[in-house]
Amino acid sequence: xxxxxxxxVKSLRDKxxxxxxxxxxxxxxxxxxxxxxxxxxxxxxxxxxxKKSGRIAAEGAIGSYIHTGARVGxxxxxxxxxxxxxxxxxxxxxxxxxxxxxxxxxNVEYVSIDDIPNDVVDKEKSIEMGRDDLSGKPExxxxxxxxxxxxxxxxxxxxxxQPFIRDSSMSVGELVKQVAGQIGENVLIRRxxxxxxxxxxxxxxxxxxxxxxxISGS
Numbered sequence: 001x002x003x004x005x006x007x008x009v010k011s012l013r014d015k016x017x018x019x020x021x022x023x024x025x026x027x028x029x030x031x032x033x034x035x036x037x038x039x040x041x042x043x044x045x046x047x048x049x050x051k052k053s054g055r056i057a058a059e060g061a062i063g064s065y066i067h068t069g070a071r072v073g074x075x076x077x078x079x080x081x082x083x084x085x086x087x088x089x090x091x092x093x094x095x096x097x098x099x100x101x102x103x104x105x106x107n108v109e110y111v112s113i114d115d116i117p118n119d120v121v122d123k124e125k126s127i128e129m130g131r132d133d134l135s136g137k138p139e140x141x142x143x144x145x146x147x148x149x150x151x152x153x154x155x156x157x158x159x160x161x162q163p164f165i166r167d168s169s170m171s172v173g174e175l176v177k178q179v180a181g182q183i184g185e186n187v188l189i190r191r192x193x194x195x196x197x198x199x200x201x202x203x204x205x206x207x208x209x210x211x212x213x214x215i216s217g218s
Contacts, residue, residue, distance in 0.1 A: 004028055012037055022174070057186045061086045065099035074102045076192040081185040094179045094187070097164075101172055102192050104165050111189050112173075113158045124153050159189065 004027040012023040012034055018041050030036035060079035067073070076099045080086050102108060110116050128146045137145070155161040160173035170178070172189075180187040 004032055008032060008034065012041075022177070057081050057188045059083045059086050060190075061091070061095055063092075063095035063099045065096065065103050067103050071197040072103050073195040074099045074192060075195075076102060077190040079188045079190050080183065085183055085185050088183070090179055090183055091187070094176065097166060097175070098159075098172060098189060099192075101162060101165055102159065102194050105159070105162055106194070106196070107156055108159045108162060108194075109157050110159065111191065112160045113154050116154055116157060120157075121150070121154065124150055128153075159192070 004024055008027055009020060009023045012018070012027060013020060018026070022041065023037070026037035026040045027034070030040055057079040059082055060077065062075060062077045064076075065074045076095065078091070078095045078098065080091060085091055125146060128149045129142070160171065160176070162172050164170050164172055164175045167175075176187055176189060
C-alpha cells in the first residue's frame with residue numbers, strides 16, 4: 001500500500017473540497033492514486049456534501065427508536081435544508097439508522113468531538129495523567145501518551161466517530177456525508193436523547209434474612 005503524504009492529502013482536498021480525514025481515507029483506499037481517490041469521494045457523495053456543509057439546515061424531523069423489549073428508547077433530531085427532503089426515503093432511512101445507532105451505543109453522549117465541553121476534556125486528562133503506568137516517565141513522553149488516550153476516549157463519546165452498525169467500514173459521520181451527497185442538501189445530526197428503563201431510580205435491596213427475622217419476631 002502506497003504511503004499517503006500530507007502534500008497528497010492537501011492536493012486532493014484542494015481539488016474536491018472534502019475534509020482532510022476523508023481525503024486521507026480515499027487515498028489510502030486507492031493506493032495514493034489521486035484520480036481514483038477523487039472518483040471514490042464522488043461515489044460516496046462526500047465531496048459534494050462538504051461543499052454544502054456551510055449552508056443552513058433548519059428543516060428536518062425528529063425520529064424515535066424503541067429497542068425490542070421496550071427497555072431502551074431514543075429521540076433524535078436530524079436537520080436538512082427543505083421540508084420536501086425531510087419527507088423522502090433517504091432522509092427518513094438515515095434518521096432511523098442513526099436513532100438505532102444511538103440505542104446501540106450507551107457510552108455515546110455527544111454528537112461530535114467539538115461538542116464535548118472543555119471541563120469534560122480536562123477531567124479525562126486529569127484521570128489519564130494520574131494513572132500508575134505513567135509514573136516515572138518523562139513529562140514529554142507522558143503528555144504524548146495521554147494525548148493519544150484522550151483522543152481515543154473523546155471518540156468513544158462522540159456519535160459521529162462511531163463505526164456504523166450496519167457497515168463498520170464507515171463511521172456515522174461518513175454515513176451522514178454520503179446521504180447528504182445523495183440528497184443534495186446539507187444534513188446534520190443536531191441532538192439526541194437516549195432513555196434506559198429504570199435509569200436513575202434507586203432500587204431498594206431487601207435483606208431476605210433480616211426480613212424473615214423481623215416477621216418472626218412480630
